[in-house]
Amino acid sequence: MALNQVPCVQGSMVITDDGIMVAAALGDGLDEDTVAALSSSLVMTLKRSLKPFCEEIPDEIVLTASEGKLVFLGLGPAYLVAVTKKNLKLESDLVEIRSIARKIRHKCEFSV
Numbered sequence: 001m002a003l004n005q006v007p008c009v010q011g012s013m014v015i016t017d018d019g020i021m022v023a024a025a026l027g028d029g030l031d032e033d034t035v036a037a038l039s040s041s042l043v044m045t046l047k048r049s050l051k052p053f054c055e056e057i058p059d060e061i062v063l064t065a066s067e068g069k070l071v072f073l074g075l076g077p078a079y080l081v082a083v084t085k086k087n088l089k090l091e092s093d094l095v096e097i098r099s100i101a102r103k104i105r106h107k108c109e110f111s112v
Helices: 031-049 093-107
Strands: 009-016 020-026 062-063 068-074 078-085
Touching: 009 031, 009 093, 020 031, 020 078, 031 062, 031 068, 031 078, 062 078
Parallel strands: none
Antiparallel strands: 009 020, 009 078, 062 068, 068 078
16 A cells, blocks of 8 residues: 555655655645655754764654644655644554555665
8 A cells, every 4th residue: 555545644755864855745735845844854853852862863753733743754764754634543544654664664775
């Protein structure tokens, strides 16, 4: 199943851990530049903030807002970012998103 076909997912993108967008497939009403800038800023801020405590940021981050969630899943030196509706179901939808990220991680080899 493609990530954007998961019922709660509105769009997705891949960004490098230094904030560069690699690919995006966003749904209607989601501006690619805005989502990329927000995602990049969040990854960079987390890296800076967590540096005193750990070498790298977590492989999975779920940020919740009033209108939805941003799910970041590590792909090595990149992140899969899923923009979801607020009704993301942890027991089924998030499991499906993780499964898709795992498949991407196994099929793609990222080089920096």
